[in-house]
Amino acid sequence: MAKSGSDSNGGGGGGGGEQINHKIALITGITGQDGSYLTEFLLNKGYEVHGLIRRSSNFNTQRINHIYIDPHNKSKARMKLHYADLSDASSLRRWLDTLNPDEVYNLAAQSHVAVSFEIPDYTADVVATGALRLLEAVRSHITTTGRTHVKYYQAGSSEMFGSTPPPQSELTPFHPRSPYAVSKCAAHWYTVNYREAYGLYACNGILFNHESPRRGENFVTRKITRAVGRIKVGLQNKLFLGNLTASRDWGFAGDYVEAMWLMLQQDKPDDYVVATEESHSVEEFLEVAFGYVGLKWKDHVEIDPRYFRPAEVDNLKGDSSKARKVLGWKPKVGFEQLVKMMVDEDVELAKREKVLVDAGYMDAQQQP
Ligand code: NDP
Numbered sequence: 001m002a003k004s005g006s007d008s009n010g011g012g013g014g015g016g017g018e019q020i021n022h023k024i025a026l027i028t029g030i031t032g033q034d035g036s037y038l039t040e041f042l043l044n045k046g047y048e049v050h051g052l053i054r055r056s057s058n059f060n061t062q063r064i065n066h067i068y069i070d071p072h073n074k075s076k077a078r079m080k081l082h083y084a085d086l087s088d089a090s091s092l093r094r095w096l097d098t099l100n101p102d103e104v105y106n107l108a109a110q111s112h113v114a115v116s117f118e119i120p121d122y123t124a125d126v127v128a129t130g131a132l133r134l135l136e137a138v139r140s141h142i143t144t145t146g147r148t149h150v151k152y153y154q155a156g157s158s159e160m161f162g163s164t165p166p167p168q169s170e171l172t173p174f175h176p177r178s179p180y181a182v183s184k185c186a187a188h189w190y191t192v193n194y195r196e197a198y199g200l201y202a203c204n205g206i207l208f209n210h211e212s213p214r215r216g217e218n219f220v221t222r223k224i225t226r227a228v229g230r231i232k233v234g235l236q237n238k239l240f241l242g243n244l245t246a247s248r249d250w251g252f253a254g255d256y257v258e259a260m261w262l263m264l265q266q267d268k269p270d271d272y273v274v275a276t277e278e279s280h281s282v283e284e285f286l287e288v289a290f291g292y293v294g295l296k297w298k299d300h301v302e303i304d305p306r307y308f309r310p311a312e313v314d315n316l317k318g319d320s321s322k323a324r325k326v327l328g329w330k331p332k333v334g335f336e337q338l339v340k341m342m343v344d345e346d347v348e349l350a351k352r353e354k355v356l357v358d359a360g361y362m363d364a365q366q367q368p
């Protein structure tokens, strides 16, 4: 069982180097792309990190295995995992009361936009009502315990802007274009409402797309870089994609988790857009990714209409001047650097797959 949390507001603060503090963070979605980077970031700052994971028939902790230390090793294990689900309010409240976190990061979501058209009801339950369940659990935990310093971060999305033209800032009206985006709007407004109604320290990060070698393989950037690696080593030849004209403001996930943390270190809670302020089309991503390893994307890419969405978001480009001014945040990794980082890692991954295929341990069609 985890030890109880500190009630101090100390530690943290500033965007600079490593420091030791005794804060406790609770992260939903710890097994996702952002959860893994945020956990590394917070452990580095001296936090004790607790992650809520959902039950799965396969292990779902691949992205955090490298930082996992067996909890029996009490002096070393500072990341601990607990079963819960955003669809289960009782589990959320129980872990809040057991762990007494200082900061709660709500990153869990059915986060795939296209999939949200297939499972809209589930998406709304987890993304919208899940956020409400967690906010309510935090509110009632504070009321019962008097731990008024607890802070809450909500993972908002540029998808909320949808068809509203760029540049998009905190003042831009939302026009969501998918069940996912509508649900994120609800979560956004629940967060604002709990701040206004109950004085909760609750922030919305409105984050534009951010990617990394840990990005899920069915998001377009990783789908492309995985294919580049596999085509380069001869494991595949074709890549089937949908709309290539959509533009996104793509940053590096490792940079964006710092902005989440910075939002919770301010005197007052607020909402912030986090973006690189540069936008590139899917086609430009293809150019850089394939070009980097000496391939021509047009020789390999085919359009498959099954990847078109019932409603598309055409153009996202953030105005993150508020985050830059107030939080002192700015991205460190640029577009080309990000694409190359992802391609480099996926070429290495494909080489390892090739060894298994050549040795007869794996079929070229299979994914490890
Ligand atoms: P991922 O899809 O990589 O991770 C989602 C996480 O949520 C996983 O840990 C997943 O668990 C967990 N999860 C899903 N459903 C539930 C549930 N019912 N109960 C508990 N946990 C659940 O997303 P990212 O890391 O990319 O994104 C993090 C958050 O930020 C999400 O809320 C996303 O919508 C939002 N966001 C992401 C952006 C991006 O570009 N990456 C941009 C803007 C917002 P499991 O591992 O078991 O699947």
Ligand code: GDR
Pocket (backbone or CB within 6 Å): 111, 112, 113, 114, 156, 157, 158, 159, 207, 208, 209, 210, 218, 219, 220, 221, 223, 240, 241, 242, 243, 244, 246, 247, 248, 282, 307, 308, 309, 312, 313
């Ligand atoms: P997005 O990311 O919808 O912006 O949501 P995704 O990578 O899925 O799509 C980006 C754009 O690429 C086009 N596209 C394809 N997309 C996918 N997934 N697969 C394809 O084959 C394909 N071909 C073209 C899409 O139509 C779209 O225009 C991501 C998620 O992380 C959300 O959770 C997050 O909130 C937003 O970013 C900001």
